[in-house]
Amino acid sequence: MTFTYHIPTKVLFGIGQLNHLHEQDLPGKKALIVISSGKSTRANGYLQRVEDELKKAKVASVVFDKILPNPVRRHVSEGAAFAKEHGCDFVIGLGGGSTIDSAKAIAIMATNEGEFWDYIGGGSGGQKAIPTWPLPIVAITTTAGTGTEADPWLVITKEETNEKIGSGYLGTFPVLSIVDPELMVTVPPHLTAYQGFDALFHSTEGYINNTANTLSDLYSLEAIKVIARSLETAVKDGSNLKAREDVALGNTLAGMVESTSGCISEHSLEHAMSAYHPNLPHGAGLIMISREYYTHMASVHACDQRMVDMAKAMGKTDAKDPMDFVQALVELQKACQVDSLKMSDYQITQQELLPMVANARANMGGLFAVDPVVLSDEDCLKIYSKSFA
Template sequence: MNPYNFFAPTRVLFGPGKLGELGDQRLPGTKALIVTTAGKSVKANGYLARVEAELDRAGVAHELFDHIEPNPLRKTVNAGARLARERGCDFVLALGGGSVMDGSKGICAAAANPHHAADGSEQPGDIWDFVKGGTAKGLPMPNDPLPLVCVTTTAGTGSEVDAGGIISQEETEEKLRLGEPRLFPRLSVVDPELMLTVPPRLTAYQGFDAMFHGIECYISNLRNPMGDMTCREGIRNAAAALPTCVNDGSNLEARTQLAFANTLGGYAMDASGTTGCHGTEHGMSAHHHRLPHGAGLIMISGAYHRHMIDAHACDERYEDMARLMGATDADVAARGPLAFIDQYERLERACGVDGLAMSDWGITHEELPAIAAKALETNGVLFSHDPVPLTQDDVTAILERSWR
């Protein structure tokens, strides 16, 4: 049995109606910076007003920063950190999906840690001081980040129970990782009622991302018994709930099951780690910033896992995942680890995402080698988790097999 380290200190309020309990909690400050996307959904659906009412009920003042992009940018995170400092906010409340929670973690770090210029003067915080890889400095944080509370409105990233985030910089086409144990949210609300309004296509992108967290952590060379437990339940619940959530989004039971799979995916990453499949997608959306992370993963995961199956990386685990996703023992006996691919492709068809094309997001065949090189350069730690090593030629080949 492999040893493991596991640390997941976030208090979680899980289930339909749990947002209504936020105002009863002991919150980590007296003035919150509420962080959302630049979109209208949290306002139009009344979620922002409900959060503000809960904060008012708790006697907590609040400011709004509604500028986070689908892949949060360095400059936006830094702007949020400046606003938090200027307005005297002593904690951050993330209201949204994975991008909002990732961006909020960056705001928490940069707001509490001013940047010291070469002349010794104190400047507003720069998240690139603490992001790891590429052109970022990867420095330790001298000060504790601001406390974070998350109210998640999607089932995708598991960021409500992990201490990591992804921050992008358009100028250098980098999508890099921020990670520090002090960035675990203090409190997270996972209320599936807030997910009922997510459109079908976004539900699919996010739900597949949640499932991929379990899948990749299950084959990762960091796998361990604690991670295996969360991975298996996450995969099983996601595969069962995804088609219903996509095709009947008002089904609260299915939404709750998918939300549970999503949170389990966050715990899986706390115990283990995703692989070069995630690293490859980060290279794609670093080049093409508007590409949704889940969509990119759907495009390449079939080819990535076929490569691992062809290499006999972990046949028994692929067979086990096939069963978790709905394969019978007879299916596995007949197809072996390829039964996993059969189930994955079935699920793609059931959710209407089997026809996604990189070219629809402007990715050309000619740039695939550059995407592979950038992915390996900036996300090497994820590729180090692969059950068999991937070369740049391997990553390029996976992209080429996936491209259309």
């Protein structure tokens, strides 16, 4: 057994933890606060609360508010230029995974020359090493989906070529993350479900990943357990702080899974879908393909015992067959009222399925390399096709 364990992020977890931001040893004196292009961060008072906390800490701030649900390269460039123009010495990502991912990318480009894609390793990326350390990153998450507050990873899309590619390295770990479930009570039910399943799949993929190890297994199974236990309640009663706390914990643990194990090709396949259709929420896309993806894994007996373990973590204590996990997964999707999602709901066509297989392989091919079984292009097309209707 060999593994490397390094998660250099201080995490403040719990209800009311945002109120302690001003007490922290913040990494600079002027922050670029990165938020989404939507209204919720301001309307719910979260931006004002962060600004007030920074004032208490005698830290100045400016706001960059252009980030899309599937973040794009041009906003990384604009955000980095904005940070340089205003003399910012650290970056705060306030919002969901797309916002925090963007904050990480902006932090890289605020200290480095050229274009962000110069430093991307997949697809048409320039594959250059990042010469200068990024600005320090603080993550304040208002959703429970990506776990990006506890890992170095970020995903950005190059719109011109439909390339949605993950990146990240030691320098893009947040130095500080605040996970306050109180900030998540305003997330609508359908988005709560999409985000919760994203966190769940980070954990399930990490558990059957060929790089899984003792530490990542601990995080994976606990994340699966708490998400499965409380996601339905969080979807149906967003004000239930205990349920929100469970799902938030599962999400942060899933980020730790990402830091010690990682995703597999399920994520590659979805990234291709939302690269072509950026209006498709990432979690929704994962839900669409998940039943057929894990049914395939069960049918080829790639990881039978691990699927049984995951079924037990989801509450099927008598699980004996890998399909018990698929059954538990479908039951949770039905309980959260997301089992009827269809690709056609987001204008995906059957003619796009084969190009999306090629896109997934070209841009996120590294994740296929850690699958528990080799997936051919034909296998991927079957998963898409069976998921389409």
